Structure formats: structure tokens, C-alpha cells
Amino acid sequence: MLDEMSKQEKALLLLVFTALALYHVTELSAVSHASTLTITDALGRVVNLTRTPQRVVSLSPSITETLLALNLSNEIVGVDHYSYSDWFMNASSQFQSRNVTDVGGYWWSAISIEKILSLQPGLVLADAGAHRPLLNTFVEYNLTVVYLKGGSATSIEDVYSDIYTIGLIFNRTGEATKLINNIEAQLNEGKRLLSGYAGLSVLYVVGIYQGIWVAGKSTYFNDLVSRLGLKNAAGSYGWRAVSIEDIAAWRPDVVIVASMGVTREDVEKSGLASLGAKVVYLNSTETDILSRPSPLVALVPSVLYDALSKAVPLPTTTTTPQTATVTYTETKTETSTFTMTITIEKTTYQSSWVLALVVSSLVIAFAAGLLTGRRTKKG
Structure with a gap:
């Protein structure tokens, strides 16, 4: 077919292919960089x-x-x-x-x-x-x-x-x-695991310095225990130091002490051991899991269950839980929703439209040239 075309037609065809190639490259650039x-x-x-x-x-x-x-x-x-x-x-x-x-x-x-x-x-x-x-x-x-x-x-x-x-x-x-x-799946399973402790009042102590530092309302810990069916004993808000009198008035069932420089001697001196509530001490790894807002949240139910079972053993008929692990396999759990502002913006290069018009014009001209040439040969 190319042998039958005139030099003018071949030149026009080459121009069309070149323009198409330039157009394609420019479009790719617009998508990847804009x-x-x-x-x-x-x-x-x-x-x-x-x-x-x-x-x-x-x-x-x-x-x-x-x-x-x-x-x-x-x-x-x-x-x-x-x-x-x-x-x-x-x-x-x-x-x-x-x-x-x-x-x-x-x-x-x-x-x-x-x-x-x-x-x-x-x-x-x-x-x-x-x-x-x-x-x-x-x-x-x-x-x-x-x-x-x-x-x-x-x-x-x-x-x-x-x-x-x-x-x-x-x-x-x-x-x-x-x-x-x-x-979500781990937390849902965790609530079932902790169902025997539903409603139990828990106080989380993270430090003893110029008062007793606890996790109050509007904290990550408060949301965690509420989600798992437990009750945060603290009546205060945020992470703050409170008095032993405040804690006595809250009447916690269990006091969980984080491993953050708090010793048993500190607990004795503070008066926490004399409240009548069970006191449980976490190790450093358990403290990280319970305190750190991250994928570690999947392990929280297991840590809480171990801590509470030391303080308030459930009847032996209760099924012993297996240690929770963080896995990333897909589940059928419905995805939680939350508000976030996200927009995707794409800038369209004006040169892309110009090239599109050039290509279209060249294609039309090329087609018209071929038709004219064929009609001349037939005539």
C-alpha cells in the first residue's frame, strides 16, 4: 500500500503519526505530574x-x-x-x-x-x-x-x-x-471475651507525682473500655493528677497500674492499696499496648482480660481466651466510617487540547487527500 502512495501522501502520513505520538506523551505527562x-x-x-x-x-x-x-x-x-x-x-x-x-x-x-x-x-x-x-x-x-x-x-x-x-x-x-x-473484628471479639466483666469499674493509673495521674473521660483509654463493655472509674477529664480522696469517692473495682516508673512502694504510699479495690500491675509491653493509639489496639482485649482475671477470676466454666494477634487478612466486618476532607485535583494542560485539534485536523486532511487521489486515478 505504501508503494502506491505518492511522496506527498507519505509525508502527510508521517506528520500524522508524529503528532499522535507527541499527543500521547503529553497526555501521559499531564496524568502523572498534574x-x-x-x-x-x-x-x-x-x-x-x-x-x-x-x-x-x-x-x-x-x-x-x-x-x-x-x-x-x-x-x-x-x-x-x-x-x-x-x-x-x-x-x-x-x-x-x-x-x-x-x-x-x-x-x-x-x-x-x-x-x-x-x-x-x-x-x-x-x-x-x-x-x-x-x-x-x-x-x-x-x-x-x-x-x-x-x-x-x-x-x-x-x-x-x-x-x-x-x-x-x-x-x-x-x-x-x-x-x-x-x-474492628478483634475489638468485637474482645467485647465478647470480656462479657463476664461487663460494667466493671476500672481505674487506669499512669503515674504518681504530685498526685495520682489517671486516664479520665475524653481520653483514648475511656473510649477503649467503653467500647469493650467496661466502665472507666475516673470522674475527671483528660490525663490529670487527682487526689486519693477523689479516687475513693469513685469507688473503682479494679486499679490498673501502668509500668511508667510507678513502683509498688509508690502505690502503697499513695493510699491506692488501702481502697479495697484490686490492684493489678502491667509490664512495659502491656503498658504500650493499653496506652498507645495505634494498630496495637487489636491486642487490648487480651491485655485487659489477663489483668482483670488476676484481680477478679471468673468461674472456671468460662472459655479461656487465646492470645490476640494482629493479622491483615480481609474480613467481612463492615468498615467503620469517619469524617475526613479529601479531594483529588487534576490540572489539564492547554497544550493537550491544542494537540488534539492539530491531530484531528491532520487526520481529516490526510483522509481527504487519499479520497481525492483515488478519485483522480479513477477519472
């Missing part, structure tokens, strides 16, 4: 991300554990001090073997901005509670930062929000949804 993920972070800031981050600094153990649970370990180049020694998913060994940098912290005043800058991160993931004072510094050094609830979460929904936001940022929404579903 997509912007816009999210509203935990501080209400609008953050635009034009590409998937590849070098990430995490400043909170809760955030780090979510990254690990979503198989994003390889993207991490720096973490806070507590994340660096985390036992979850063998994090400490992973970070040491990959030379991940300990940037200090967890609290903002202990974070080394110099170390963060030396890593040249594509994204910093910060805690809305612990790292808010660093915002102006991040902006000053032109660091892209997204604030999550992290350790400042006050509900399980906050944990889900963090998981899904990280899934969005790294294009892992499918994995994030599966993780959320799995946690």
Missing part, C-alpha cells in the same frame, strides 16, 4: 502532595507502628527515640539494620531539627499533641509535614483516621481498609 492529593491534617491544615513520599520521618511511636503495619518500613529514614527502640513488628532490629536515624524525642523539645534536615525527607509525619510547637520551624525550613492524631488520639476513630490518612498518602488505601476491618 495529580495532587489534598488532605486536611489533624491541625486543620490543608496539605498538597504532588507525589508519593519516599523518604519519611516519623515522630511518634503510634505513627511509626501504623507505617509498619501497612508495610511501609522501607520508606522510613528517621524516627523518634521511642520508635527507634520499639518492639512492635521487630521495629528496633529493622531500623538498626537499615541505619534509620534516631532524631530524638518523642516530645517536641527533644526533637533534633538538624538531624531531620540532614535526612532530606520528602515528608515528616508529626503528632498533633506532642509536636504542634514545631510547626513554624517545619514551615521555615520548607519541610512538608502532615500532622496526625498519633499519641494525642482520644478515640478508636482517631486511630482509624490516622491509618486511612497514611493509606491515602502512600496509595495503600486497600491495605488500610483491611487493617481497620481487622482491628
